[in-house]
Amino acid sequence: MQLVCPAGSLPALKAAVRQGADAVYVGFRDDTNARHFAGLNLDDKQLENGVAFAQQHNKHVYIAVNTYAQPDGWQRWQRAVDQAADLGVNALIAADPGVLAYASKQHPQLNLHLSVQGSATNAAALAFYQDRYNIKRAVLPRVLSLAQVKHVASQSPVPIEVFAFGSLCIMAEGRCHLSSYLTGESPNLCGVCSPAKAVRWSNEEGELTSRLNEVLIDRYSEGESAGYPTLCKGRFMVNGQRFHALEEPTSLDTMDLIPELSKIGVSAVKIEGRQRSPAYVEQVTRVWRAALDSYNKAPEQYKVEPVWRQTLAGLSEGSQTTLGAYHRAWQ
Amino acid sequence: MKLSLGPVLFFWERDTLMQFYADMAEQPLDIIYMGETVCSKRRSLSLDQWLGLARDMQQQSQAQVVMSGLTLVEAASELSSLKRMCANGEFLIEANDMSAVHYLSELKVPFVGGPALNIYNGHTLAEFIACGMQRWSPPVECSAHIISAALNQLDELGVARPEVEVFAYGHLPLAYSARCFTARAENRPKDDCELCCIKYEEGIPLLSQEGQALFTINGIQTMSAEINNLLADFPSLKAAGTDIARLSPRAQGMSQIIAAWDSVRQGQPAPLAVQGCNGYWHGRPGMVSIEEAGLC
Numbered sequence: 001m002q003l004v005c006p007a008g009s010l011p012a013l014k015a016a017v018r019q020g021a022d023a024v025y026v027g028f029r030d031d032t033n034a035r036h037f038a039g040l041n042l043d044d045k046q047l048e049n050g051v052a053f054a055q056q057h058n059k060h061v062y063i064a065v066n067t068y069a070q071p072d073g074w075q076r077w078q079r080a081v082d083q084a085a086d087l088g089v090n091a092l093i094a095a096d097p098g099v100l101a102y103a104s105k106q107h108p109q110l111n112l113h114l115s116v117q118g119s120a121t122n123a124a125a126l127a128f129y130q131d132r133y134n135i136k137r138a139v140l141p142r143v144l145s146l147a148q149v150k151h152v153a154s155q156s157p158v159p160i161e162v163f164a165f166g167s168l169c170i171m172a173e174g175r176c177h178l179s180s181y182l183t184g185e186s187p188n189l190c191g192v193c194s195p196a197k198a199v200r201w202s203n204e205e206g207e208l209t210s211r212l213n214e215v216l217i218d219r220y221s222e223g224e225s226a227g228y229p230t231l232c233k234g235r236f237m238v239n240g241q242r243f244h245a246l247e248e249p250t251s252l253d254t255m256d257l258i259p260e261l262s263k264i265g266v267s268a269v270k271i272e273g274r275q276r277s278p279a280y281v282e283q284v285t286r287v288w289r290a291a292l293d294s295y296n297k298a299p300e301q302y303k304v305e306p307v308w309r310q311t312l313a314g315l316s317e318g319s320q321t322t323l324g325a326y327h328r329a330w331q
Numbered sequence: 332m333k334l335s336l337g338p339v340l341f342f343w344e345r346d347t348l349m350q351f352y353a354d355m356a357e358q359p360l361d362i363i364y365m366g367e368t369v370c371s372k373r374r375s376l377s378l379d380q381w382l383g384l385a386r387d388m389q390q391q392s393q394a395q396v397v398m399s400g401l402t403l404v405e406a407a408s409e410l411s412s413l414k415r416m417c418a419n420g421e422f423l424i425e426a427n428d429m430s431a432v433h434y435l436s437e438l439k440v441p442f443v444g445g446p447a448l449n450i451y452n453g454h455t456l457a458e459f460i461a462c463g464m465q466r467w468s469p470p471v472e473c474s475a476h477i478i479s480a481a482l483n484q485l486d487e488l489g490v491a492r493p494e495v496e497v498f499a500y501g502h503l504p505l506a507y508s509a510r511c512f513t514a515r516a517e518n519r520p521k522d523d524c525e526l527c528c529i530k531y532e533e534g535i536p537l538l539s540q541e542g543q544a545l546f547t548i549n550g551i552q553t554m555s556a557e558i559n560n561l562l563a564d565f566p567s568l569k570a571a572g573t574d575i576a577r578l579s580p581r582a583q584g585m586s587q588i589i590a591a592w593d594s595v596r597q598g599q600p601a602p603l604a605v606q607g608c609n610g611y612w613h614g615r616p617g618m619v620s621i622e623e624a625g626l627c
Contacts, residue, residue, distance in 0.1 A: 068451040071480035098454030119449070122404045124414070124430035131433075132458075143509035148405050171553070172403055174449055176506040177472040178546070181555060181617035184610070186472055188449060213616060216539040237538040238516045238548065245537055245548070246512060325509040331521040 001261065002268035003292055004062070004161060005285045008035060008275055010046040013061075014053055015282035020289035023060035025093060026050065027274060031073070032080040033064045034117055035274040036191030044083070051087050060090035064274075066115035067191045068096045078102060085110045091136065094118075095174060100133040114138035116163070117187065119174035121148075123155035130157040137161055139270060142252065143172045146326045150264045159267035164254045165284060165312065166272025168324050170232050170247035178231055183213045194230045210234075253312055253321035255288075255304050258295045280315055287311050332569060332596045334589065335362035335496060337579040338399040338425075340504060341549060342528045345375040351580070352384060356391040358586060359593045362496075362575065363388060366399040366416070368427055368445075370511070370550045371409045372526060378412055385422055399425040402447040403507040403551060425468075436462035446471050446498055447507070453484025456493070460485075466494040468577060471503045471559070474614035475571040482572050494574045500562070500588060501579025502534065502547050503555040503617060512548040532582035545618075557618055560607030565595050567612070 005021035007013035016024045027033030029041040042050060047063075054061045063084040069077040077099050084092045085107040092110050094100050095117035103110055114120055114129045116139040129135045139161045140149060153160045171178070173187070180186035183198040198213045209219040210229035217234035220226045227233065227249040236245040252272070254261065261269065269292075271284055287308045295302040313321060325331055336355055339348065355363060365385050367373050376384065385396045400413050410430060417424050417434040424440075426432045427447040435442040443466040444450055444459050450467060459467070469478050482492055514524040516535055528534075534549035536556060544556035561568055561576070568576060576596070578588060595601050603622070610619035 068449050069454065071452040071477060071484045074452060074454065074484065096449065096451070096455055097458040098452055098456075101458050102454065118429075120429060122410050122428075122430050124410055124433045125404070125428060128429045128433035128436070132462075143403065143507075144405055145509070151407055170510060171506040171508045175403070175447065177470070177503075177617065178506050178553060180472045180611070181503070181505055182545070184614075184616040188470070189451065189472065215543060215545065216541045219540060235540065236545065237540060237542070238535055241516075242540060245516065246508075246553070247510075328522065329520055331509045331511065 001258075001266055001292060003285070003288055004268050004270045005281060006166075006271055006274040006276065007042075007050070007281060008037075008040040009278060010042060010050055011278040012276075012281040013042070013050040015278045016285045017054050017057050017059050019282055019285035021059060021285050023062055023090065023268070024050075024054060025062040025064055025274070027064045028080050028083070030076055030080070031191045032067055032069075032077050034066050034115070034187055034191045035064075036067070037196065037275050040275055047087055051089060061087075062091040062093050062113065063087070063089045064093040064115065065099060066093050066095045066117045068117075068188045069099055070189060081107065093139070097133070100129065100135070104133045111136045113161070114158075116141050117174040119172055121152070121172065123152055123157070126152070126156050126158060137267065139163070141173045142169055143325050145328045145331065146257065146260055146264075147328070149261075149266070149326065153265050160265070161268035161270055162261065162266050163252060163272055164261075164269035165252060165288065168247065168250060168252040168322065182215050182231055194228070199229055250322050251316035252324045253316065254323060254326060255291055255308060255312070257323065257326060258291060259299060259302055262295065262299070283311055283315060332573060333361035333575040334359065334592055334596065335575050335577045336360050336364060336394075336589075337498070337501065337577045338364040338366055338368045339580045340369055340502070340552065340554070341531070341533055341580075341582065342370070342373045342526065343375060343532065343582075344529065347532075348375055349384070351585070352388060354586060356388055358589045360392070360394045360589065362397060363392065363394045364397045364399045364425055368399045368402050368447075369552045370528075371401060371406065371412070372524070373528070373550075378416060382419060382421070395423070397423045397425050397443055399445060400427050400431040402427040402445075403509075404428045404430050405509070426464075432459070432462055439463065441465040443496075444468060444493075446504065451477060451481065453481045453486075453488055453490075456481055456485050457488050457490045460490055460493060464493055466496055466575070468496040468498065471498045471505070472611050472617060475567055475612050476614055478573075479571050492572070495572055496575035496577050497561065497568060497571075497573045498559065499568065499576035499578060500560050500592070501558060501581060502549075503559045503611075504552055505546070505555055505617075506553040508551050508553070511551050512553065513550050516548060555608065555617060558607035559609065559611070559617070560605045561609055561612055562592060562595060563602050563605045563622070564609055564612055565601035
């Protein structure tokens with residue numbers, strides 16, 4: 001299985017390559033990608049440098065143009081596709097059928113990967129993108145159980161990539177408008193969820209509170225650890241109870257599943273986190289490289305080393321990890 | 332403007348559904364969507380029973396009957412059921428997942444693109460139209476501006492416009508998950524949910540810790556707490572090129588809601604303000620209420 005790692009900056013890209021990523025995925029500095037955060041992503045010069053650096057090390061670069069194009073901004077998406085082709089990246093990761101159509105017509109030599117934002121959760125949906133746009137790979141949403149991943153992979157007309165580690169979307173990617181309902185900006189159209197500009201922290205009556213467009217997402221007593229107010233990870237009231245009604249602040253970690261994912265025929269595992277620091281990318285890549293190498297060397301003896309787990313746990317949201325939807329009981 | 336009745340998004344008992352559709356057959360509706368779009372475990376009616384009910388409805392009502400497909404299609408059984416629905420040969424299908432688009436385009440039958448398909452611009456519209464889409468119900472987060480701009484873009488591409496159907500009334504379907512939040516709220520695992528969502532005829536309210544109504548939990552679907560209501564926006568709905576206003580079923584009072592919309596489309600003035608939200612339509616956060624400038 002290939003290891004696909006995130007980079008929101010040139011130092012992160014270099015760190016991932018040095019630590020043994022097989023491919024690094026990046027985005028342009030605008031709303032054409034699903035991590036459109038201030039100060040994040042690579043400018044044209046950095047992208048050229050990054051692609052050259054990866055090529056020198058025989059590694060691949062993928063570029064994500066994976067939001068849905070707004071009619072007024074169509075030229076931005078078109079330009080992003082053209083630029084990706086000019087840069088000579090190894091694949092374009094896209095979700096919008098309009099963007100995929102443009103890319104497949106204008107740049108038939110450019111490999112297309114269906115983004116997780118494309119929400120393809122079954123073989124028939126994958127067949128649509130393969131038939132029509134000749135996609136070479138698809139990233140599955142983080143909603144399938146392991147048994148379902150196995151079934152989809154066995155029926156899929158294209159190789160499958162799955163999320164292995166990082167922040168966890170509780171909703172099917174590409175099928176969540178919660179952020180725009182509260183803030184006006186959504187992953188599909190703006191490349192952001194729970195945008196930082198809508199966040200307000202304050203101290204109210206001795207409690208730390210986090211708000212998103214003034215909506216209370218959570219409040220913390222002294223000593224409780226506070227996380228970024230991603231709206232699906234707040235504590236809300238349902239049937240008179242206060243709890244994490246949608247999801248706890250936790251991260252996906254599937255290191256235990258490497259043997260199963262490999263046997264299923266998954267061709268690549270993806271690390272989430274283009275918004276994370278180069279140091280984060282470096283550590284996660286190093287640990288995952290070690291785990292995959294260990295598995296490849298002796299599949300039958302594979303076991304998760306405690307030191308890997310400790311390293312990753314220290315990096316995880318809320319310091320908690322989960323197998324997420326892969327483990328049916330989580331659902 | 333035509334009026335449509337969207338698919339029932341909640342889980343109701345079989346008798347409740349039968350009564351509801353018997354009432355709806357009498358209403359001034361032009362299109363009626365039927366079928367289960369949220370969770371395949373909800374089997375008040377099997378696919379064959381839905382098709383039977385659709386046939387009855389087709390006879391009793393003047394409305395065009397459309398079968399709506401499941402939105403989050405994961406299991407092999409869900410896929411095969413959807414495939415069978417697409418090949419029913421009688422009723423137009425609303426595709427809510429790309430798997431349905433795949434089957435319908437292979438069968439070369441026209442279809443409706445439901446609000447769960449991510450179609451946001453003219454180039455993408457052209458792709459779906461080439462696959463057989465004849466009616467477009469945009470994602471619920473689309474503003475009037477995005478819809479108009481996408482249609483203008485389509486004109487520039489020289490592609491004929493599809494019918495345009497806007498989600499005009501009801502709890503907005505906002506998100507889909509592998510997890511069942513109703514089961515979670517009841518502390519049950521999803522595989523042992525005992526179909527507990529049947530207890531909540533219009534879902535479970537999810538409030539902030541300050542009591543602000545935010546969302547509605549409806550099984551694996553998360554909806555808006557507020558009712559999205561574009562009746563006061565009727566003039567701009569028309570101006571944006573909307574052919575059909577979709578009214579999403581509620582547990583109570585649907586006939587009155589339809590009557591209010593019917594009177595406005597027949598020429599009565601739209602109300603100056605209504606309860607509920609309309610932010611998305613105005614390009615703002617979906618939860619907010621905007622009164623038309625000059626009418627406040």
